[in-house]
Amino acid sequence: MEHRKTRVAWNTPGQAHSLTVSTYQRRPTLLHSGAAELFLQRLDASRKLLGFELWAYVIMPEHVHLVINPVHEGYSISEILKSLKGPCAKEILRLHPELKESCRHQRTNGSQEYRFWQVGGGFDRNLATTQATWTAIQYVHQNPVKRGLCESPADWPWSSFLAYSESEAHPPIPVDLCRIGTD
Numbered sequence: 001m002e003h004r005k006t007r008v009a010w011n012t013p014g015q016a017h018s019l020t021v022s023t024y025q026r027r028p029t030l031l032h033s034g035a036a037e038l039f040l041q042r043l044d045a046s047r048k049l050l051g052f053e054l055w056a057y058v059i060m061p062e063h064v065h066l067v068i069n070p071v072h073e074g075y076s077i078s079e080i081l082k083s084l085k086g087p088c089a090k091e092i093l094r095l096h097p098e099l100k101e102s103c104r105h106q107r108t109n110g111s112q113e114y115r116f117w118q119v120g121g122g123f124d125r126n127l128a129t130t131q132a133t134w135t136a137i138q139y140v141h142q143n144p145v146k147r148g149l150c151e152s153p154a155d156w157p158w159s160s161f162l163a164y165s166e167s168e169a170h171p172p173i174p175v176d177l178c179r180i181g182t183d
Helices: 035-050 077-095 097-103 130-146
Strands: 016-022 052-059 063-070 104-106 112-114 123-127
Touching: 016 077, 016 130, 035 052, 035 063, 035 077, 052 130, 063 077, 063 130, 077 097, 097 104, 123 130
Parallel strands: none
Antiparallel strands: 016 063, 016 123, 052 063, 104 112
């Protein structure tokens, strides 16, 4: 029997969330041509559809970090992730059919399915304080540097870092700048 990790979500109005989702078996499928861009397009569409502020993001080869702030009291992190992950996986696998073989999974009943994302929904942490929020945003932006993928967060092409920097350049999709604690 397959063990399924579960993501615990506390949909607490007024609290932002730090989310992490990983690809199936942590394979670097997000580096395939156009995959990161498709993820970002889906992220932007989900943000508009479900009403959340996107404060920070980074797309790594095998996982994604997001800092979001839902603006509606009755939000559901599960619905946000569902609107993002399913359509994104379908589009990436359509664009890259060669990835299907590495995403093939045999179920316990013998049938096969494709899994783009790791089972379990990922990691979700509520950000209840200003310090926790800014620590999460900084962690997101520093992730590619800590992994040795670039020397500066400004060098990583799939990150919101540039929105918070002094640079004239812009991130791949716009973010809603976090303003808490900056007054």
